[in-house]
Amino acid sequence: MNAFDFFKPKLFTTLKGYRKELFTADLMAGVIVGIVALPLAIAFGIASGVSPEKGIITAIIAGFIISLLGGSKVQIGGPTGAFIVIIYGIIQQYGEAGLIVATLMAGVILILLGALKLGAVIKFIPYPIIVGFTSGIAVTIFTTQIADVLGLQQEAIGIDGSAIMIPLKTPGDFLGKWACYMQHLQSIQPWTAVVSIVSIIIIAITPRFSKKIPGSLVAIVLVTLAVWLLKTYAGVEGIDTIGDRFSIKAELPDAVVPDLNWEAIRSLFPVALTIAVLGAIESLLSAAVADGVIGDRHDSNTELIAQGVANMVTPLFGGIPATGAIARTMANINNGGKTPVAGMVHAVVLLLILLLLMPLAQYIPMGCLAGVLVIVAYNMSGWRTFKALLRNPKSDVSVLLVTFFLTVIFDLTVAIEVGLLIACVLFMRRVMETTEISVIKDEIDPNTETDAALHEEHLMIPEGVEVYEINGPYFFGIATKFEEMMSQMGDRPKVRIIRMRKVPFIDSTGIHNLENFCLMSQKEGITVVLSGVRDNVHRVLAKSGFYPLIGEENICANINDALYRAQDIVKA
Numbered sequence: 001m002n003a004f005d006f007f008k009p010k011l012f013t014t015l016k017g018y019r020k021e022l023f024t025a026d027l028m029a030g031v032i033v034g035i036v037a038l039p040l041a042i043a044f045g046i047a048s049g050v051s052p053e054k055g056i057i058t059a060i061i062a063g064f065i066i067s068l069l070g071g072s073k074v075q076i077g078g079p080t081g082a083f084i085v086i087i088y089g090i091i092q093q094y095g096e097a098g099l100i101v102a103t104l105m106a107g108v109i110l111i112l113l114g115a116l117k118l119g120a121v122i123k124f125i126p127y128p129i130i131v132g133f134t135s136g137i138a139v140t141i142f143t144t145q146i147a148d149v150l151g152l153q154q155e156a157i158g159i160d161g162s163a164i165m166i167p168l169k170t171p172g173d174f175l176g177k178w179a180c181y182m183q184h185l186q187s188i189q190p191w192t193a194v195v196s197i198v199s200i201i202i203i204a205i206t207p208r209f210s211k212k213i214p215g216s217l218v219a220i221v222l223v224t225l226a227v228w229l230l231k232t233y234a235g236v237e238g239i240d241t242i243g244d245r246f247s248i249k250a251e252l253p254d255a256v257v258p259d260l261n262w263e264a265i266r267s268l269f270p271v272a273l274t275i276a277v278l279g280a281i282e283s284l285l286s287a288a289v290a291d292g293v294i295g296d297r298h299d300s301n302t303e304l305i306a307q308g309v310a311n312m313v314t315p316l317f318g319g320i321p322a323t324g325a326i327a328r329t330m331a332n333i334n335n336g337g338k339t340p341v342a343g344m345v346h347a348v349v350l351l352l353i354l355l356l357l358m359p360l361a362q363y364i365p366m367g368c369l370a371g372v373l374v375i376v377a378y379n380m381s382g383w384r385t386f387k388a389l390l391r392n393p394k395s396d397v398s399v400l401l402v403t404f405f406l407t408v409i410f411d412l413t414v415a416i417e418v419g420l421l422i423a424c425v426l427f428m429r430r431v432m433e434t435t436e437i438s439v440i441k442d443e444i445d446p447n448t449e450t451d452a453a454l455h456e457e458h459l460m461i462p463e464g465v466e467v468y469e470i471n472g473p474y475f476f477g478i479a480t481k482f483e484e485m486m487s488q489m490g491d492r493p494k495v496r497i498i499r500m501r502k503v504p505f506i507d508s509t510g511i512h513n514l515e516n517f518c519l520m521s522q523k524e525g526i527t528v529v530l531s532g533v534r535d536n537v538h539r540v541l542a543k544s545g546f547y548p549l550i551g552e553e554n555i556c557a558n559i560n561d562a563l564y565r566a567q568d569i570v571k572a
Helices: 010-014 020-047 052-069 081-115 127-144 146-150 174-183 190-209 215-233 262-294 300-317 326-334 341-356 358-363 366-381 383-389 394-409 412-434 476-488 508-523 535-544 559-571
Strands: 153-157 163-167 436-440 465-471 495-502 527-531
Touching (some): 010 052, 020 052, 020 081, 020 326, 020 366, 052 300, 052 341, 052 358, 081 127, 081 262, 081 300, 081 366, 081 412, 127 146, 127 174, 127 262, 127 366, 127 383, 127 394, 127 412, 146 174, 174 394, 190 215, 215 358, 262 300, 262 326, 262 412, 341 358, 383 394, 394 412, 465 559, 508 527, 527 559
Parallel strands (some): 465 495
Antiparallel strands (some): 153 163, 436 465
């Protein structure tokens, strides 16, 4: 077996027999997707707390690497709305240097997940958790854009000591933001609010007229032109643009190696793990959706490795975390993208825009970008799915709501950790509820048994013998239940038969519990006989050194043998 069989980029398999017709389709799709990605990359960069060109740099470098090395034919990578909240929080607490370190660490984690072939495991994260934190992120993104949608301002002291109005600076937490908004509602800028509302309307109605041209691009072009005309010829003021807040560099920056130290790695590891888990979930979800549309099957482990490499290279050039983007991936498919070449073309198109047209971005109104992100938040919220999940079992609803509110009120790191913990606890509870322990003292109907030779007569249990049947996994959760049940049994038979034919596995706690049960029985002069132990459970018990405790002669293949053995012990 090849040592690198877990890494099989789709590009190298799709290039076999690559034809001119395929390249033409990929070229057209790549150009369109590059144009679609432009406004989103700028908006995600600004909303994350970095300069607009860094969003584009992320889309260029990460998008190219993910298509070059990825395990999906049509996946488009780049910055996404899901990371906005995390990135903004990291920058506020650790600065951009901390963001670089966290993204690099997330890249390493993603590569390890792929190399250890854990791509399939990521898919088993409970659906309510995914919906909960996705909806929570959407609410948080919407909340962060209120100030720019309404043009809220606050008073500050200028260089000359006079009072001036500046864009509102808000606290980092959800409740603090809304409290701040309420305090400054009187500072709404009407023109900015109009710009935002018009942008949202344009984005919402564009699909009715054109499925090819993205509404965000139409809104940015039309609204930017309108604002420029209003400012230039009508003397309208109070509409902030990108150029009013950022100095834009139309170039690729030089690579910068961060200063890594143990303290930074230790403090940023939980955040890096959150970035990695979220990136893995979103990229594999996007790839799975694409598979359903094109009838293909992506390689999860290869995709994770590609995401990891992208997140290790991109931050060296000032980029932010990246993952597979569902909206851009679907745009690629809908516009005819066939192979990873389309994703690489999309990155080249963005590079040309950065080098040649980026100075024009300074005229884009901040209210227009806020409108773009409001639509992104709405699409991400999945409120219909959220509403439908509220009709599910209470345990799923609990996981959904806890994850949602933790994401909104605290942060995504806490939400994912607590959500997974709750989901695991509820899963173990369900397993415990399905595992049954029963006591049989009279007779066994062989016609309902799978480990007994069939007879017309029922199997009679000899006097002085009790049969205990465990139906389900014998792990730490159920071991305590079995121990409590045994302690409540007041009688003292001469033989206790434990039927384990329906025990699929046993863990260390179960073995320890079984050993204690046998030792207690021996002190009371009671012999323990095991019946119908499965092969995998038998190997675990043998390896643990359990069998010498009760003797090999007391390990029986089925209930018939166990009853004959018990009868011999009673007679003796």
